[in-house]
Amino acid sequence: MRWPDGYDRIVLNEVDSTMAEAARRAPALAGPAWVLALAQTAGRGRRGRPWVMPKGNFAATLVLRPTEAPGQVALRSFVASLALYDAFVAVTGRTGGLALKWPNDVLLNGGKVAGILLESLGTGQGVAHLAIGIGVNLAAAPGAEELEPGAVRPVSLVAETGTAVTPEDFLTALALAYADWEARFVTYGFGPVRTAWLSRAARLGAVITARTGTTETTGSFETVDDTGNLVLKTPKGRVAIAAADVFF
Structure with a gap:
């Protein structure tokens, strides 16, 4: 599986969090770059919640330098969701059980297998860089004690599908899928992305x-x-x- 043109790749054995590492590296990056960590000591999710990362799971952040207005930039959460969906299809060979949960989770057989976190890095009204953090339960799901009441149960890819994939191989599948959806988003706007996302949405109509x-x-x-x-x-x-x- 090839790596997409125009995207850099940084693989680290351990960091505090890939989001923090992305923020540190962003000013020196020449173009879009993926930062993958094989272990995180202080990973975090939405609203500052801890993101627990058992060994073998996936944690990466994509750093972009967007040119659109902030509201348009934020729509890349849907781009990232679709890329994750396609990456799961690429590594498992099937679409069954996959669904996208608004605003930024991927479900597998009804459980949460992946989450997305967007943060803007910049000053004033502009967005100098966008960091898209992605966590995936490839090998293991965190325990129920890590969840808030009523939250969707976590699941792992290997337990639900029998597919074992390394973080590095999943990154390649994800980067390829993301580059494809990013090109569509930049070329055609949010319309086609929105249509594709809704066709994969969890609980639409419920x-x-x-x-x-x-x-x-x-x-x-x-x-x-x-x-x-x-x-x-x-x-x-x-x-x-x-x-x-x-x-x-």
């Missing part, structure tokens, strides 16, 4: 709950709009939600 720190909204998952918002159909009408944790 009743779900979106929670923020202060509010909770329950309704039918109607769509994702053209700015990436989750749209729920509720008894009080349609509600567009920009950021939340989703519970089934």
Whole structure:
């Protein structure tokens, strides 16, 4: 499997977190680069939560230098989701059981197998660099004690499919898939990405709950709009939600 043109690859035995390492390296990078760590001592997920990384799992961050407005830049969470979906298909040879959970998780047989974290690196209103952190349970899933109440159970790729893949090989599959979706996003905009994402969405049409720190909204998952918002159909009408944790 070839490596995509134009992307650098940095593989490290151990770091505090690939997101932190990406931030340190970003100013010196000439172009987009993947930072893969075989072990993390202080990995983190959304909202500053710890990201536990058993041995053999995957932790990498892609550093980009985007040119779009911040709102458009953030839509790359959907690009990364589709790339992860395709990487799983590439390494397993099948699509069964895979689904994408808004805003940034990949599900396998109903359990969470991967998560995505976006952070902008820059000053003022602009985004000098974008860091896309990706964690995948290739070899093992963290214990239930690591989860918040009601969260989707974690699963591992090997336990659910019998497919054992090294972090380095998964990175190659992911980098290839990401380069393909990034090219489509840059060329055609969010429309085709949105359509593809919705065709793989978990619980589309079902009743779900979106929670923020202060509010909770329950309704039918109607769509994702053209700015990436989750749209729920509720008894009080349609509600567009920009950021939340989703519970089934």
